[in-house]
Amino acid sequence: MLDGRSLPALAAWYRASARDLPWRRPEFDAWGTLVSEIMLQQTQAARVAVEIDRWLERWPTPADLADAPTHEVLRQWGTLGYPRRALRLQDTARAIVERHGGEVPRDVDALLALPGIGDYTARAVAVFHFGDRHPVVDTNVRRVVARAVHGRGEAAPAAKRDLADVEALLPASPADASVVSIALMELGALVCTARAPRCDACPIADACAWRAAGYPPYEGRRAPRQAAFAGSDRQARGTVLRALRAVDVPLAEADLAPLWPDAAQLERAVASLAADGLVLREHGAVRLPD
DNA sequence: AATGCGTGGAT
DNA sequence: TATCCAAGCAT
Numbered sequence: 001m002l003d004g005r006s007l008p009a010l011a012a013w014y015r016a017s018a019r020d021l022p023w024r025r026p027e028f029d030a031w032g033t034l035v036s037e038i039m040l041q042q043t044q045a046a047r048v049a050v051e052i053d054r055w056l057e058r059w060p061t062p063a064d065l066a067d068a069p070t071h072e073v074l075r076q077w078g079t080l081g082y083p084r085r086a087l088r089l090q091d092t093a094r095a096i097v098e099r100h101g102g103e104v105p106r107d108v109d110a111l112l113a114l115p116g117i118g119d120y121t122a123r124a125v126a127v128f129h130f131g132d133r134h135p136v137v138d139t140n141v142r143r144v145v146a147r148a149v150h151g152r153g154e155a156a157p158a159a160k161r162d163l164a165d166v167e168a169l170l171p172a173s174p175a176d177a178s179v180v181s182i183a184l185m186e187l188g189a190l191v192c193t194a195r196a197p198r199c200d201a202c203p204i205a206d207a208c209a210w211r212a213a214g215y216p217p218y219e220g221r222r223a224p225r226q227a228a229f230a231g232s233d234r235q236a237r238g239t240v241l242r243a244l245r246a247v248d249v250p251l252a253e254a255d256l257a258p259l260w261p262d263a264a265q266l267e268r269a270v271a272s273l274a275a276d277g278l279v280l281r282e283h284g285a286v287r288l289p290d
Numbered sequence: 291a292a293t294g295c296g297t298g299g300a301t
Numbered sequence: 302t303a304t305c306c307a308a309g310c311a312t
Contacts, residue, residue, distance in 0.1 A: 036308090037308070038309095039308095040307090040308040040309090041307095041308070041309040041310070042295090042296085042297095042306095042307055042308085042309055042310090043296090043297080043298090043307070043308085044297095044298075044299065044300095044306090044307050044308090045307085045308070046299080047297085047298070047299080047307095048308090079296080079297060079298080080296080080297075081295085081296035081297040081298080081307095082295055082296055082297085082309090082310090083295090083296075084295070084310090084311090085295095085309090085310085088310085088311095115310095115311095116309090116310065116311090117310085118309060118310050118311080119309085119310090120308070120309060120310090121308085121309075121310085124308070136308090138308045138309080139306090139307075139308075139309085140307095140308070141308090157291085157292095158309085159291095185308060188308095189307090189308080193300095194305080194306065194307090195300075195301065195305075195306080196300095196301075223292090224292070224293080225304095225305085226293095226294090226295095226305090226306090227293095227294090229296080229297085232294095233294085233295090234294075234295060234296060234297095235296080237295080237296080238296055238297075241296090272294095272295095276295090
């Protein structure tokens with residue numbers, strides 16, 4: 001159970017143990033926070049940490065990114081993964097310029113209306129930059145709450161009701177609530193990890209319902225496992241994009257053929273990349289968008 | 291609700 | 302080495 005004793009212990013642990021990550025520096029503005037949160041969607045913090053400063057030096061405001069050539073945006077995105085995020089980030093920059101005068105909005109519904117921004121990212125910006133009071137629910141928070149509050153070893157697959165579940169745990173004051181949210185995330189990342197939790201180092205072990213119950217194994221529903229990556233359409237798409245990032249001219253489709261053993265699958269990959277707007281096809285060649 | 295979407299670190 | 306998993310989102 002998380003209560004008036006364990007939450008202050010959690011906050012104290014956070015102040016003493018938090019990683020020194022770039023987006024936690026005081027000079028990070030709303031745009032820097034938003035960009036970092038997009039990069040952090042399914043990409044580990046340590047990998048984002050080495051890319052974020054260079055990105056923001058190049059495009060320090062939404063207007064700068066809005067005006068950038070998309071092929072340069074995709075090249076700068078590099079190997080962070082899920083490159084559709086880079087396209088949507090640029091779309092979001094353009095929407096911020098057009099709808100919000102170039103300033104990142106504070107309102108959660110306005111943030112949710114931006115492309116590539118969902119329940120987690122919208123509230124992360126509203127809470128961690130603007131200091132408002134909202135539940136911020138990512139995979140770490142869901143796992144910590146599943147264990148400490150509900151006594152289960154794993155979180156159930158993400159669902160809309162997670163928002164209300166976590167909101168009920170937050171202190172009344174926005175400042176206290178934001179520390180609880182960031183501390184729950186950090187605890188899940190450093191201590192209450194998915195694989196080998198370090199319960200001996202946990203600041204709320206005494207309050208943990210999973211520990212009190214003797215660490216029962218998880219019995220609930222799980223999200224379906226990802227399909228194998230080797231030989232997948234995703235790998236084929238990644239191979240094509242990697243080749244296109246490495247050159248600044250269109251590649252003839254005949255030049256792509258040696259990169260992938262299955263010609264039909266390669267064709268499928270290029271077609272789906274084109275459908276996503278990640279590549280353009282013209283005159284039997286493929287290139288990154290302008 | 292279930293899928294598809296990249297890449298690399300951790301175990 | 303193989304598998305899991307990572308500050309999710311859109312459809």
